[in-house]
Amino acid sequence: xxxxxxxxxxxxxxxxxxxxxxxxxxxxxxxxxxxxxxxxxxxxxxxxxxxxxxxxxxxxxxxxxxxxxxxxxxxxxxxxxxxxxxxxxxxxxxxxxxxxxxxxxxxxxx
Amino acid sequence: xxxxxxxxxxxxxxxxxxxxxxxxxxxxxxxxxxxxxxxxxxxxxxxxxxxxxxxxxxxxxxxxxxxxxxxxxxxxxxxxxxxxxxxxxxxxxxxxxxxxxxxxxxxxxxxxxxxxxx
Numbered sequence: 001x002x003x004x005x006x007x008x009x010x011x012x013x014x015x016x017x018x019x020x021x022x023x024x025x026x027x028x029x030x031x032x033x034x035x036x037x038x039x040x041x042x043x044x045x046x047x048x049x050x051x052x053x054x055x056x057x058x059x060x061x062x063x064x065x066x067x068x069x070x071x072x073x074x075x076x077x078x079x080x081x082x083x084x085x086x087x088x089x090x091x092x093x094x095x096x097x098x099x100x101x102x103x104x105x106x107x108x109x110x
Numbered sequence: 111x112x113x114x115x116x117x118x119x120x121x122x123x124x125x126x127x128x129x130x131x132x133x134x135x136x137x138x139x140x141x142x143x144x145x146x147x148x149x150x151x152x153x154x155x156x157x158x159x160x161x162x163x164x165x166x167x168x169x170x171x172x173x174x175x176x177x178x179x180x181x182x183x184x185x186x187x188x189x190x191x192x193x194x195x196x197x198x199x200x201x202x203x204x205x206x207x208x209x210x211x212x213x214x215x216x217x218x219x220x221x222x223x224x225x226x227x228x
Contacts, residue, residue, distance in 0.1 A: 040155075048214050
């Protein structure tokens with residue numbers, strides 16, 4: 001099963017906003033709003049940042065927001081901070097009753 | 111505090127077997143689906159399998175179906191992954207994760223490293 005499609009890398013300066021896209025298919029994003037986003041710092045376990053397309057778990061900064069249009073989901077980080085530098089992964093539930101991750105996006109804060 | 115802790119990783123020869131464990135605490139274990147996810151060195155996340163709270167619903171990724179088996183013991187608040195016929199490409203950090211209502215992985219362990227090499 002092919003991964004969801006994410007850009008390999010994005011970058012931004014402190015204080016700026018960036019958006020990471022995640023493209024799926026009719027079998028995942030086109031059917032469900034079960035899109036999640038994860039942040040993973042080097043050598044650490046992933047951390048849930050967004051679920052159900054745009055809901056933030058308790059404790060996650062409101063600088064992180066999510067959205068979906070058609071078969072593409074997006075994670076936007078506003079007011080970039082040095083600590084946001086990490087890898088970001090999207091995921092979705094699929095009609096095959098399986099789950100899938102995106103290939104991951106490396107965010108560099110310049 | 112909600113927590114999951116993996117154990118059981120190590121070095122195994124190609125064709126060998128290994129059983130991973132995940133100990134859960136801080137929540138009613140039987141109320142939640144649980145999942146295994148892995149990450150090969152320098153690579154992205156790969157979902158492997160999930161199991162329902164009762165253990166009656168199970169699904170696998172194509173890459174491991176027939177070789178890996180997920181199970182749970184709710185009396186022991188524990189999740190397991192039996193891995194057979196291991197290959198070099200199974201080398202990865204294996205994570206246990208709790209699954210939320212709308213399929214987010216909302217609590218992750220620190221991972222356990224499995225290395226398959228002769």
